[in-house]
Amino acid sequence: MSKGCTLFRDSTNNLNFHDITKALWKDFIYGGHIFAFGAICVAIMASIIFAIPITWDFMLIIYLIFYTIYVYDYFTGAEEDKNNYSSRSEYLQNNDEKMLLATIYGSIVAIAFTYLIYSDIKNMFIGFGILVLGLMYHSHFKSITKKLPAFKNLFVSLVWGLLIFTMFVYYGYQIDISAMVISAFVFLRMVGIQIMFDIRDIEGDRIKGLLPIPAIFGHDKSISLLKMLNIVTLILLAVGVYMKILPIFVLMIMLVMAYSVMYK
Template sequence: MQPRWNLLAATFFIVFSVYGINKLTDIKEDEINNPERVSYVKRFEKALKYAVIVSFFLAVLLSAMTSPFAVLVILFPIVAGALYSIRLLPGYPRLKDITGVKNLIIAATWANGTAFLPYLVASGISFQKVFLIYYFFFMKSMINTMLFDVRDIEGDSINGIQTIPVRLGLEKSRAVLLVLNSTFIPWLLAAYSFGYFDRYLPVLVFAILNGYAYILYFSRGDYKPGKFLDIWVDGEWFYTLPLAMLM
């Protein structure tokens, strides 16, 4: 199908907005985990706040050009983020205080946009194909967010943030990440049996093997946090996409 540029742009702006908010609210934790980022955020704090607001409204307007359902998909991360941060019932913990909820929300946000926005403007697409696409991006995002939590174990522990790696420790977290990445093997077999994504099988195999590589590399006990994690893990689509375009 032809790209819908308004939806691509809306996705970009909502991601920029949500992650911008996260960088502004997590300054305390990042002072330990990523002091270089904190320095940058503080230097451009006012501009970043305006950019976040403008990006949010642009995302809503651009998605509204397609349908009200597209707006709902785009708004999911903002609504989820609000529910994540506030206490819904007195005496009960915030979603933010429940281990793993952050990872689930981030993974669902990426998967919702990636699977459902194209589905809204496509025709004749089976739901099982949509589910396979959803699972792929959900699990990729789940693994990647947990890997960043592995990097942030020290700062999160000091600030009392009970992430999955803080709870499990480094060794068990590595084992969980490898198991999650291994679920892509039956996923790939299922996709192949349905005749889906045949053209992109080499790229998908690469993405799975790449997942094993960066999990093992960044969950080492002697790893020192740096920009390489952002480039390799957060930036994986910058070098995976050109491979897909060659297929």
Template sequence: MAKTAGFCMGVKRAMDIVLDAVEEEKELYTYGPLIHNPQVIEMLESKNVKVIKNLDSVQSGTVVIRTHGITPAVRQEIKAKGVKINDATCPLVARVQSIIKKHANKGYYTVIIGDEGHAEIVGLMGFTSGKGFVIGTVEDAEKLPPMDKVCVVGQTTLDVSKYKEITKRLKEKYPDCVIAETICDATEDRQGEVLRLAKEVDAMIVVGGKNSANTTRLAKVSESAGIPTFLIETEAELDESKISRFNIIGVTAGASTPNWMIMRVVKRLEEIEKRSRKGFQKLYNAAEFLIRSNLYIALGAAFLTYGISYLSGIEPSVYFMAVSFLYFFSMYNINHIADKDSVRINEPDRIEFYEKNRDILLKIGVTASLVSLALSAFSGFTSFLLMLISICLGIAYSVKIFPSYISRHIKYQRLKDIPASKDVFVALAWATVCVLVPASAKVWGGINFSIMASFVFVFLISYIRSVLFDIRDIQGDRFVGRETIPILIGKEKTKIFLLAISGLAAIGLFIFSRIGWLSSLGYLLIIP
């Protein structure tokens, strides 16, 4: 798997601009497709983001300028229309525009190396003051007329080797020409990684829009390395009969390919590999069922309950392990089914499983939550009340709380709509069910310091785990409108934030174990 696969900086920025605007603007348009990826454009259209080729149908609202940029003339036309402009032009493309404009104002001719007719090239030509040429080969360079002052730029997603080859000839033809380095680093890095990866694999899968220049160039770079290359937009295009012939397959993707599309392709490749290794199929199926059905999470909750009881100094109970198992199996399945739009993007391998088994999973989930509630009732009123509150909050998390005639006036209609709420609610659920419920039945005279310390520890580790998944799912969460910590403060700040919490948890374990609030197990938990 190529490390550089997926959205580049310019595409991420453009997506953020549009998704922010979706929340604020009633009428939202993009002048041409925002990026060259049909699946992303389709998803934006589902959010009422309309693609326009001209301004004939636009009377009001906001027009977002695509990542490829537009000509100055088109920009003036949009301004004259009186609509709001939101500029999502890639900063690197904007830099090339400024280079051309600067030299055109000094009387230079501009030679643009790239794909004639491509949206970026069309936009760049608008800055040449009518003195621009587009070429794509050395042969095209030979046909250029004599010129005294020449500025050479390249399409930002151009093949690096091709740009060097053509600029070398232009330098020979126009010794005083100015050659600007305009190919973006992301393009160069991706192409370099494909060449390195090609030496280690038997075939290459390139994922992305077939109308995307940078994606098609990745495929050509891969082919130039002499390995079989398959350019696909979705996992449905994978030909199993061809793919199964290769042992090691590399996967890369264009700068406009979202993570969830890459994940779907990787998942399909794993399924093809599974079918080719029949000896491991039953084991693979069993592991896959444990993950997709959330049984592994439920088992983890049961063992965490046992371990935390030991850490708190109270007698572990299989009884409360069962309560935790049933509760988390129920809540994770119910919420995954209720939040299917998010699952479809962030966990595409699960959506088919949930759609196929929706009814049975709901029935089992509801039954499991009722049984966990009944079991807690036998342990006393406090345990029952804690479980009842946990179940109600768990179910209400993805369900609209207010009726439609009220909800239209309230921004946050569900608990999950509250910014950064998911991680807090998840952590509270784990800490309550795994710590407070068993403790309420075992400890008399109120919650002691050992229970408080255990509660804080479980809350922190559960919170950290939940936010880590938010970092992974940042693209999908942006699409479904969920405001998580990584979206609110950014990935890097989130990592620093989590590091600080991890340090706090480790220090707390050491101190609480030292003063006797926790058992000696606390020292061992610091090591991971």
């Protein structure tokens, strides 16, 4: 084979690899995978705190549940997100709708089979309950945000807070005060994250008539509220450790969170 042909073949292979890598990276960023990995991180955190041996089947279930929720929400809201999340909106609108729906349905089937093989019907009902709540937000619950202040922030955070209870039930552990404290911690952290995201879209939410926290209070007051929320979250963990509800190494989370009170 000539040197020219070899160079052409190598450049073609590199181009294909580059295109594939770029496509995978875009899907990871815009396709709901970040929050799905975040859910696994929450589960791993809980498994360390409570010494629960976490298994791959539970991580797969949690990943697919949160992936399905977020990719569906992103896809159904792609048109509305053009102004604030233009790259994500463009990526999702350029995707094949049938392929995306097939991925969602395939994920749901995989969740069901994993439950049937590795767990039981009770846990499957709980998991699908969370999944249905998440999927129904855009079509059924989003309109409530126009009537009830902060509904979006609280609803989304509640779904995340339930993750701790789901893990306890899945592995047959009794839900106690320590589980409630960590669930409250996850809930409060997600409220803070929701506020940060909504600060970017204050005017857009006001135009749509939505009432998340930043649209109600404005930028400056929302930042102040966010700081207070983070302080309350830190106090929650400190009290949990002081009362010996949580192990002392949970204080490491407080060190990681310390930066969050410096939002501007």
